[in-house]
Amino acid sequence: NELRIAVVGAGMMGADHIKRITHRIAGARVSAVVEPDADRAAAAAANAPGALVFASVEDAIAADALDAVLIAVPGQFHAPVLRPALDAGLPILCEKPLTQDSASSWEVLELEQKLDKPHIQVGFMRRFDAEYQELRQLVESGASGDLMMVRAVHRNPSVPDSYTNDMLITDSVVHEFDVVPWLAGSPVASVEVKFPRRNSHAPERLREPILVIMELENGVLVDVEMNVSVGFGYQVATEAVFEQGVARIGQPSGMQRWERGNHIVKEHETFVTRFASAYDAQIQRWVDAVRRGDLVDGPNAWDGYLVALSCEAGVKAMHGGGIVPVTAPERPAFYA
Ligand code: ISE
Structure with missing residues (x-):
C-alpha cells in the first residue's frame, strides 16, 4: 500500500519534493502533479514516473488520483488548497506558512476540527x-x-x-x-x-x-x-x-x-x-505517520496558527508598532 501523494505546486520546493519522494522516500510515490503552468508541470512530472498532471486539486480529488496532499504553492495560495483537501478528509503536509494570516489559519483550524483528528502537518522542517x-x-x-x-x-x-x-x-x-x-x-x-x-x-x-x-x-x-x-x-x-x-x-x-x-x-x-536531510526526514516521518494512520508526526496546524499570530505581531512591529505582545487563545483539546 504505497502512499499516493499529490504534490500541489511545481515551483522550486514542489519540484524538489517530487524528486525527493521519487528517489529517497520509502513507501510513497508521486501519483499527481497539480500545477496550472503546463511547462512547469511537465518538467516536474518527468521526475515522477506514472504521475498524472492536473490543473487544480479539485480535479485530482475528483479523479481519485491521491491518498494524501503535499502543498508547495506560495503561502498566499495555501488556504484555497487546504479547504478542498480537508473537505475530502485527506492527510496534508502543508509547506510553511499554514496560511498568510491568523484569521484564515483559524478558519482552517475550524474546518480541520470537523474531522476525527488532526490531518495537517506544517512544513517547519528545521x-x-x-x-x-x-x-x-x-x-x-x-x-x-x-x-x-x-x-x-x-x-x-x-x-x-x-x-x-x-x-x-x-x-x-x-x-x-x-x-x-x-x-x-x-x-x-x-x-x-x-x-x-x-x-x-x-x-x-x-x-x-x-x-x-x-x-x-x-x-x-x-x-x-x-x-x-x-x-x-x-x-x-x-x-x-x-x-x-x-x-x-x-x-x-x-x-x-x-x-x-x-x-x-x-x-x-x-x-x-x-536543509536537504531535514526535508528528507520530515517527509519520511510524515509518510510513515500517514501509513500508520497517525497522519501527523511533527508541527501541526495549531503550531501553524501560533506562528501566524507571531508573524502578525512581527509585521506590526516592523511597521513602527514598537514592542508588540503576542497573545494566543487557549489550545483546543483537539490539538492536545
Ligand atoms: C524561504 O521561503 C524559506 O523557507 C527559507 O527557509 C528561508 O531561509 C527564506 O528566507 C524563505 O524566503
Whole structure:
C-alpha cells in the first residue's frame, strides 16, 4: 500500500519534493502533479514516473488520483488548497506558512476540527534538522543550566522578485517563530523589530537587514538577524547561551581548502541543500505517520496558527508598532 501523494505546486520546493519522494522516500510515490503552468508541470512530472498532471486539486480529488496532499504553492495560495483537501478528509503536509494570516489559519483550524483528528502537518522542517534536535535535547536535559538567550542569524544570498518587504517576517522569520519556542519550550510573548543600516545591495523595495527581538514567556530573550542580500551564501546558525555553557549549531561544514594565504570553508548557497536531510526526514516521518494512520508526526496546524499570530505581531512591529505582545487563545483539546 504505497502512499499516493499529490504534490500541489511545481515551483522550486514542489519540484524538489517530487524528486525527493521519487528517489529517497520509502513507501510513497508521486501519483499527481497539480500545477496550472503546463511547462512547469511537465518538467516536474518527468521526475515522477506514472504521475498524472492536473490543473487544480479539485480535479485530482475528483479523479481519485491521491491518498494524501503535499502543498508547495506560495503561502498566499495555501488556504484555497487546504479547504478542498480537508473537505475530502485527506492527510496534508502543508509547506510553511499554514496560511498568510491568523484569521484564515483559524478558519482552517475550524474546518480541520470537523474531522476525527488532526490531518495537517506544517512544513517547519528545521525541527527535523539533526543539530536543532541535539540543541533541543541539551535545553531539555539542563546539562548546561537554564537557557537564557538565543542569538540567531538567518542569511540568504538573495531573494526572488516576488519577495515583498513583509515577507522578511512572513516567509523568513516565520521559521524562527516556530523553531525557537520549540527549542526553548516556551511560546513567544512579544516581538520588536530594529533597523540597522540598510544594505545598499538590497532590492529597492526592501528595507533590510532587520533585527527581530523576541521575548519568550519564560524570559528567554532571542535576537534574529534577518538578512537577505548577503550575496556570499545561505546561512542559518544559532548560538544558545546557557547559565553554564554556550552551544552553537549551523556552522559551515563543507570542504575546507588552504590556498594562497587563505583558509576557505565551502558554504551552502540555498536552503534546498542546507536543509536537504531535514526535508528528507520530515517527509519520511510524515509518510510513515500517514501509513500508520497517525497522519501527523511533527508541527501541526495549531503550531501553524501560533506562528501566524507571531508573524502578525512581527509585521506590526516592523511597521513602527514598537514592542508588540503576542497573545494566543487557549489550545483546543483537539490539538492536545
Ligand atoms: C524561504 O521561503 C524559506 O523557507 C527559507 O527557509 C528561508 O531561509 C527564506 O528566507 C524563505 O524566503
